[in-house]
Amino acid sequence: MTVGEILAPLESGPPPDDVVLDVRGLRTQLSTSRGANWIQIIRDVSFTLRRNQRLAIVGESGSGKSVTALSIMRLLDKSASEITGEVWIGGEDAQAMSDRQMRRIRGRRVAMIFQDPMTSLNPVKRIGDQIVAAMRLHSDISQKDAMAEALRLLKEVQIPAPEQRLRSYPHELSGGMRQRVMIALALSMEPEVIIADEPTTALDVTVQAQVMRLLKERVESHGAATILITHDLGLVAGFAEFVLVMYAGRIVERGPIERVLLDPAHPYTAGLLASLCTLDTDPLEELPSIEGAPPRPDDVPSGCSFHPRCWMATDLCRTERPPMVEGASPDLGAAECHFAWNVVPPGAGT
Template identity: 50%
Template sequence: MNDLLSVRNLKTSFMTRAGEVQSVRGVSFNVQAGDVIGIVGESGSGKSVTAKSIIGLIQPPGKIIDGQVIFNGLNLASMSDKELRRIRGNEISMIFQDPMTSLNPVIRVGKQLIEVIRRHRKLDKHAARQRAIELLREVGIPSPEQRIDQYPHEFSGGMRQRVMIAMALSCNPQLLIADEPTTALDVTIQAQILGLMKQLKERTNTAILLITHDLGVVAQVCTRVIVMYGGLIMEEGTVEEIFEHPRHPYTQGLLKSIPRVTSGGRQRLSTIEGTPPDLLDPPSGCPFMERCPHAGDICKTMPHYANFNEEHRALCWLYEPAEGNDAKWREGDTT
C-alpha cells in the first residue's frame, strides 16, 4: 500500500542568539489513508514543530535543515509558500491548540469559514455560505443559520473548537493534523470533539495526526502511537503494542505516571526524575540517558532502532538485534 505521507529524516532548527536549537533531529515515519496516529511526549519534545514542518508553517528564525516530507508523491519541504498554500487547508488541514488565537476576533465566524471554502472550492458566495452552514450543523453547533453571523467571542471554547474543526473539514482533507484539539475543554466537550474526528475518519478515510499529552485520548481514538523525546522518535507502534508491551524506558515511564483506579485506596504517582535535554546542545547519545534507570556507558553513543515487527520499533540500547526483525532485552524484560 502506498503511503499518503512519508516523513524522512526531518530536521528542524531555530537559529537564536544563544545558538541553534535543534527541535527536530531526524524524524522518520509513514502515514497511510485512514491511519489515526497519536504523537505523544513531554512539552519541548518536538511534536508541534514536526507537525508545523510537515505543512511548511515554520517561520524564521525556524528552518527545515534537512529531510523530506513526501505527500502524494510531492516533496512539501522543497515547495515554495505559494505552492504550499494550494495544499494547506485543502488536501492537508490543521486544527491548532487554541481556537481563540486561530480565529480572527474582529471578523464574523461565517466570513472566516466562507473564505476557506471559496479559496479552495471556487464556489460563489451563496453556495459557500450554504456549505458553511451545513458544516456548522455537522459539527454540532445549534442554530447555525444564526451563529454563522456571530463573532468568535460569542462562542464558548468548545464551540470555537468546533468552528476550527468545521474549517479544517470544509475541503474534505486527505490528512488532518490536530494539535492538542481538546486542551482546556471539559470532558463532555472533549468526547464530542473526539467523536467528530472519528466520524471524519470513518466517512472519508481521512488520515489523522493527533498531537496530545493525554494518553487516555490516544488509547481511545488512535490506531498507532509515536512517542517523541528530545527531538527524536523514541518508540513507535500500534496502540496495543505501546500500551500492553512498551519497550522504551521513556514510554514505560509515561505509562506509569497515569493515575489508575485501584481497590487499594490511595496511590503515589510514579514520576520521571530529571529534566529534558537542552536542545541548544543536545547529547550525542541517547537523549533519555540522564533520566533512564538502565543507562550505561554505551548510551553515550546514539542507539539504533530495534525492530520488533513491521510496526513496532524502539530507539534503545537495551535491545540487541536478533535474527530477522526480532529484538531482545539485554538485561531482562521489565515491562
C-alpha cells in the first residue's frame, strides 16, 4: 500500500476494513443567528484515516479545523449547522445515522480531547466518577471494575498519587494534569480514533512537550488512530505521520510529514514553514510572516482563496480555483495550487 493510497479519498460505498475514518466531501454551514445568515465554514474536506495512523490537521485560526472535528462527531448545534457529505466510521456513514446510533459511535469509536482542559471536565464531579461514567456508557463493566480500570488509566497517563486523584475534583488539578485526565477519559472508552483538538494550546510549553509525548505513547499502545488538530507545525513534526493543511475551509495540501515539512508543495505551507522559529534563526531578525489575514468565512476570495496573500499569485489564481495536483509519485500527496510542486519560498523574489 502506498502513501498516496492512504491519503487519497475513496470513491464510494463503505471503505475497506482497515479504514477507521473516511471523510468524503464534507461541507459545513453554520448559522450566526438561529436558522438565518448561513456561512460556509467547511468547503469540501475529504480524507482517509487508517488504523494506527497519526494524522495532523494544520491551519491558522478560523481555517475550519475544529469545525471539521465537531462535524465528524456531529457535536455542532443542530439548529445552527448544516452538514453535507459522508463520514464513514466503522463501515457506516455517520451522517446518515440516527442520533441514537451516533451516540454509540461517540466515545466508543471516536473519542475527543478538547482544547481547554480547565473547562472541559465537569467541575462538580470527581475525576474517577467522570471516567467511570464514560466507560459504563459503552460497556457492561461493573462500577468496581470500572473504578479499578480508571485507576490503571490514571497511572498510565502518569498522574502522581492516582488513588487520591481518582477522588479529586477537576479544580484540584493543574492544567497539564487535567489534560492527562482528558487523555485517560478518551482512552477509557477504547476508541478506534482519537481526535485531539489543540490539546496543548492552553498549557505551558514544557508541559506541552510532556503531554504530547504521553499522548503519542498512549495512542500507540492502545492502537488508536489519531487526528491532531493544531496550528503549531512544531508539534506536528514530533507527532504525526501525515499532514493535512487547511486554509479557508479547504484542504490545500496533504502528504507524509517529512515531505510536507521539507518540500512543501503549496505556497501557504511554505509560508507557514518560513515563519517558524528554529535554532538557526537569527534572533535579531524579524521572522518572515504571511502578509494579511485569513479570509473571513463569509468573504472568501474568488479563484484560489489564498491568492490575496500569495506572493506567487497571477491572474489565473484570481479567477480560477486550482485543481488538486498529485505529486510525481502518489506517495508524495497532493496540493491544491496552480503552481503546486513549484513553490518558491516567500521573500525569494517574485
